[in-house]
Amino acid sequence: MLRADGLRHAFGHVMALDDISFSLAPGRTLVIFGPNGAGKTTLLKVLAGLIRPQAGCATVAGGRGAIGWIGHQSHLYGHLTVTENLLFWAALYDVPAERRRARAAEVMRRLAIADQADRRVWALSRGLAQRAAIAKALMHDPQVLLLDEPFTGLDLAAAGEVRALLAQLRGAGRVVVLATHNIDEGIELATDVAFQRRGRFVHFAPRGAHESAEIAEAYRRAVGAGGAGGTAGG
Amino acid sequence: MPLGRGERGGRLVGDTLRHAWTIARKDLLLEFRTRTAVLSAVVFTALVLTVFNFGRDPTAVATIDLAPSILWVTFSFAAILALNRAFQLELENEALEGLLVSPISRTSLYLGKLVANLMFVAVVECVALPLFVLFFDVSVWRVLAPLIAVIALATVGFVAVGTLFSAMVIRTRFAELMLPVLLLPFFIPPLTGAVQATARLLDGRPLSEAAGWLRLLAAYDVAFLVLATLLFPHTVDE
Numbered sequence: 001m002l003r004a005d006g007l008r009h010a011f012g013h014v015m016a017l018d019d020i021s022f023s024l025a026p027g028r029t030l031v032i033f034g035p036n037g038a039g040k041t042t043l044l045k046v047l048a049g050l051i052r053p054q055a056g057c058a059t060v061a062g063g064r065g066a067i068g069w070i071g072h073q074s075h076l077y078g079h080l081t082v083t084e085n086l087l088f089w090a091a092l093y094d095v096p097a098e099r100r101r102a103r104a105a106e107v108m109r110r111l112a113i114a115d116q117a118d119r120r121v122w123a124l125s126r127g128l129a130q131r132a133a134i135a136k137a138l139m140h141d142p143q144v145l146l147l148d149e150p151f152t153g154l155d156l157a158a159a160g161e162v163r164a165l166l167a168q169l170r171g172a173g174r175v176v177v178l179a180t181h182n183i184d185e186g187i188e189l190a191t192d193v194a195f196q197r198r199g200r201f202v203h204f205a206p207r208g209a210h211e212s213a214e215i216a217e218a219y220r221r222a223v224g225a226g227g228a229g230g231t232a233g234g
Numbered sequence: 235m236p237l238g239r240g241e242r243g244g245r246l247v248g249d250t251l252r253h254a255w256t257i258a259r260k261d262l263l264l265e266f267r268t269r270t271a272v273l274s275a276v277v278f279t280a281l282v283l284t285v286f287n288f289g290r291d292p293t294a295v296a297t298i299d300l301a302p303s304i305l306w307v308t309f310s311f312a313a314i315l316a317l318n319r320a321f322q323l324e325l326e327n328e329a330l331e332g333l334l335v336s337p338i339s340r341t342s343l344y345l346g347k348l349v350a351n352l353m354f355v356a357v358v359e360c361v362a363l364p365l366f367v368l369f370f371d372v373s374v375w376r377v378l379a380p381l382i383a384v385i386a387l388a389t390v391g392f393v394a395v396g397t398l399f400s401a402m403v404i405r406t407r408f409a410e411l412m413l414p415v416l417l418l419p420f421f422i423p424p425l426t427g428a429v430q431a432t433a434r435l436l437d438g439r440p441l442s443e444a445a446g447w448l449r450l451l452a453a454y455d456v457a458f459l460v461l462a463t464l465l466f467p468h469t470v471d472e
Contacts, residue, residue: 048335049334069331075328077323080263080267092256092257092333094337
């Protein structure tokens with residue numbers, strides 16, 4: 001469903017992706033951890049088709065229409081309401097016109113923002129805007145979700161709800177690739193774990209029966225103490 | 235059943251136009267909500283015409299000789315002001331990134347922006363033309379239809395090129411400054427054609443005298459619509 005073969009990409013002398021290969025079948029969730037500048041965002045952008053890699057290729061079954069993307073920003077227009085934003089993006093993803101309103105209502109309910117439907121996005125708090133951004137990414141029921149720091153700005157309760165939603169999606173056979181700055185947040189969702197450093201996967205393996213604490217310890221050993229705090233970003 | 239080539243082509247064109255209209259409608263709704271850009275452009279246009287009105291010496295040069303140039307310089311500046319905002323909208327919350335990830339073609343994005351920009355500039359021109367008539371006491375009623383045709387032809391050219399350059403400069407520093415520097419040289423052919431055609435119309439000469447300039451404007455429109463559509467994907471992809 002999602003495949004990366006020998007991805008390489010550099011920004012000047014800085015290697016952002018260095019020979020990254022992996023494939024994910026339906027129902028898998030890959031969580032990528034890495035320090036600042038490790039190349040996690042570049043990898044997600046290559047998978048999303050935003051950056052053409054200098055070598056290698058990434059393929060997603062179903063093409064761009066099958067991808068749900070949550071980047072650092074919400075991609076929402078501040079002067080449109082939450083519903084108007086969702087309907088706009090649904091139209092671009094060819095959600096049938098007669099189903100758009102019902103779909104928007106459903107994703108807003110799942111993300112507990114139904115009461116914000118008619119508010120303009122600029123008036124939302126950071127956490128509500130992040131939920132609206134996730135709603136936007138789910139409007140077309142994507143087969144592959146690419147999430148870059150999805151828990152940023154969410155309080156503990158909201159982060160828990162998003163984690164539960166992602167677990168549901170995984171159960172429904174969706175592929176999820178998640179890069180998060182907090183090793184404690186994404187780990188419980190993972191079926192596969194990667195540690196990225198200076199563009200390379202220094203570790204990539206199924207999570208198996210490993211406990212979160214073991215993985216956190218392995219991460220600290222793999223990337224070194226400097227990049228392995230609980231809030232390692234990048 | 236697999237689609238035939240013609241059917242696939244028809245669906246591709248249909249999808250492209252539908253997505254383009256979705257983007258244009260969104261841009262127009264945003265403009266309707268904020269009204270900042272259109273109001274700025276209209277006020278700017280009124281100020282430019284006022285400055286020209288008080289800055290000329292009617293005893294030295296006849297109004298009819300100056301009027302076409304004044305009209306088109308004003309329209310050009312107003313178009314640049316309008317075009318500056320085209321992709322600024324997409325910087326908010328990095329919406330452009332979302333558009334580029336979405337399955338729409340880059341052509342849809344270009345055409346959507348083109349349509350929104352055309353409507354935006356048309357609104358500014360609709361306000362500017364009566365002000366021009368008022369300030370410079372030029373009678374346009376008897377040549378209104380051909381004059382509108384000249385304005386439409388030149389505006390399509392301005393906006394086709396301007397939409398492309400607007401996308402090109404949006405991620406650069408000093409985008410507002412870069413856009414006119416890049417655009418103005420490309421405005422020279424349609425500006426020349428529009429001024430010459432307008433001068434002949436306002437002077438009461440037959441439309442056939444302006445036919446050559448109208449052909450130039452039409453050729454410019456076709457050439458730059460095709461070129462801009464082909465080049466646009468390279469300006470937005472990383």
